Amino acid sequence: MRPAFFFKEALRSIRRNPIPSFAAIASMLVTLLVLGVFIPMVQATTGAANTVRGRVLLDVYMQRDATSSDLERVRRRIADDTPHVKKVEFVSKAQAYREESKNNPEAYRLLGSNPLPDTFRVTPDDPDNIGGILDSLAPRNTQGHRQVVDQSIDIVRNKKNETDKILTVTKLVKWAMVILTSLLVIASILLVSNTIRLSLFARRREVEVMKLVGATDWFIRWPFMIEGVALGALGGLVAVLMLAVGKIALIDPLSKDFALIAAPRTMPFFALTALLLVASIAVSAAGSGLSLRRFLRV
Amino acid sequence: MAATETQRQPIALPGRESAGEADPNAVIQFRGVSKTYESGDVGLEDATFSISGGEFVFIVGQTGSGKSTIMRLLLKEHEATKGRIVVAGRELSEIEHKKVPYYRRNLGVVFQDFKLLPNRTVYDNVAYALQVTGRSRKEIRAKVPDILRLTGLATKLHNYPDQLSGGEQQRVSVARAFVNHPPLLLADEPTGNLDPETSIGIMQLLYRINRTGTTVLVATHDSHMVDRMRRRVIELERGRIVRDEADAMYGRREPSTAEFGALMRGEPAPEPQRLAKDPFDEVDEAWR
Numbered sequence: 001m002r003p004a005f006f007f008k009e010a011l012r013s014i015r016r017n018p019i020p021s022f023a024a025i026a027s028m029l030v031t032l033l034v035l036g037v038f039i040p041m042v043q044a045t046t047g048a049a050n051t052v053r054g055r056v057l058l059d060v061y062m063q064r065d066a067t068s069s070d071l072e073r074v075r076r077r078i079a080d081d082t083p084h085v086k087k088v089e090f091v092s093k094a095q096a097y098r099e100e101s102k103n104n105p106e107a108y109r110l111l112g113s114n115p116l117p118d119t120f121r122v123t124p125d126d127p128d129n130i131g132g133i134l135d136s137l138a139p140r141n142t143q144g145h146r147q148v149v150d151q152s153i154d155i156v157r158n159k160k161n162e163t164d165k166i167l168t169v170t171k172l173v174k175w176a177m178v179i180l181t182s183l184l185v186i187a188s189i190l191l192v193s194n195t196i197r198l199s200l201f202a203r204r205r206e207v208e209v210m211k212l213v214g215a216t217d218w219f220i221r222w223p224f225m226i227e228g229v230a231l232g233a234l235g236g237l238v239a240v241l242m243l244a245v246g247k248i249a250l251i252d253p254l255s256k257d258f259a260l261i262a263a264p265r266t267m268p269f270f271a272l273t274a275l276l277l278v279a280s281i282a283v284s285a286a287g288s289g290l291s292l293r294r295f296l297r298v
Numbered sequence: 299m300a301a302t303e304t305q306r307q308p309i310a311l312p313g314r315e316s317a318g319e320a321d322p323n324a325v326i327q328f329r330g331v332s333k334t335y336e337s338g339d340v341g342l343e344d345a346t347f348s349i350s351g352g353e354f355v356f357i358v359g360q361t362g363s364g365k366s367t368i369m370r371l372l373l374k375e376h377e378a379t380k381g382r383i384v385v386a387g388r389e390l391s392e393i394e395h396k397k398v399p400y401y402r403r404n405l406g407v408v409f410q411d412f413k414l415l416p417n418r419t420v421y422d423n424v425a426y427a428l429q430v431t432g433r434s435r436k437e438i439r440a441k442v443p444d445i446l447r448l449t450g451l452a453t454k455l456h457n458y459p460d461q462l463s464g465g466e467q468q469r470v471s472v473a474r475a476f477v478n479h480p481p482l483l484l485a486d487e488p489t490g491n492l493d494p495e496t497s498i499g500i501m502q503l504l505y506r507i508n509r510t511g512t513t514v515l516v517a518t519h520d521s522h523m524v525d526r527m528r529r530r531v532i533e534l535e536r537g538r539i540v541r542d543e544a545d546a547m548y549g550r551r552e553p554s555t556a557e558f559g560a561l562m563r564g565e566p567a568p569e570p571q572r573l574a575k576d577p578f579d580e581v582d583e584a585w586r
Contacts, residue, residue, distance in 0.1 A: 002432075012417065012418075016417040017417070205413075208413075210415070210426070210430070211399070212373065212375075212407055213426060213427050213430055213474065214401075214405075215430040216396075217399075
């Protein structure tokens, strides 16, 4: 009897207040649409930024006359004794020659012999730590020149300009995304909570009367919360439908033609819509329940 | 009905009643109740009175004299700053916040501005008072049309409040207040927004409710009504009780012969007594 009564009350309220109900649905719909477009965009952008950051490498060039025991010693030193190293890749002279002559066949044909040294390609665990690795493999001496830690190492080098650029730009992009996302989330919560607040404020007298007649807080709250959940879910559902249409009509054909759009990893569509729906329902339920509290103090 | 008439005899005067003594018949007891609002305004000061079951009592006084404060205290919308309020044997200050709704179900309340739910029909407004108490749909379907017939609204069941006249809205409000058959009915300026003719209808309704044994407490400044009904009157002035008489008029008056006799015999009779000296007395007399 009672749950049925509460549902009926909620329905009656939606029917009798069509404009506030519409406003609640519309604000939820707009918010979710924006979030639904923005979240994959943020993910794609940070994904792209991370891919770029993954290219940050450190090359350790060996002396031309390094023996295999030298190689083994240096490898162990980099892999075991240097902090923040994620991966060490050995590129032998022959391998390097093959790679480079593929990039620039004519120049290497002219050379005749292989001028390239053995190389260790070091990947840091975090691109920001690349300076630390450089410092521990080739610390600066008192004059400010770099001095390698092992005789058989010729030079340690990262592609300085490139690395710095990559690090600055990707950091900027990431921070911009964090700030934009938080602003958007704050705006959405304010928008939705304000809509709820307004529609409740218009009905505060109703709540007051209910309390004076002897209704308990929850007796009043249930229909309001059911109403909030129904409106939130409705807005969320419409938003998800529109997002799905947009995805099928616009994104999917594009991603078939251009690998670029599909390249960055984004969250699967189903997970995204589920997240949006759950968020819309939770926010509207909590919003109407909490906003009501102020008016229940009669 | 006759019993309720005779019950209204011994009326305690403020200050006369010894503090610990409880009137077993009393539905409402105020003992030294003061209410100071947060703004510093005094709503009620040291009010002591008791109202027995089945009484019909007017609380009169100008705006701001404390009538509404008494109503709000009884509804437990506000807490008394000082003193004790006992309703039907229960200390109001001891009712915890969560139990307030259950306490309120024992009261019927009628307001000056009707306080109907605008989104519900007449029927649903009255039914809501039963729904909050968890009554079955069957019971509601049986009771609501009955009470609406009693209040003369049988043809307006499915109208919304804004389709009714003021008098009809107030009838709905009375119906809602009485549908639970509460032992106590509070009416705060029930005729304040109504024309005199309509007011009489509402008062008749309240009178009829009183005759079923329900204690009725009406706050009003409608002097015609009070004078015509000749019921007990408690008068307030700036938060203080200045008069408490049975069978009184709205204005102050000389003691009746019977009361005078009782006074002479030393009986604790309802005594028309001024508690505060008022320099405007003579002006009032001249107006009368």
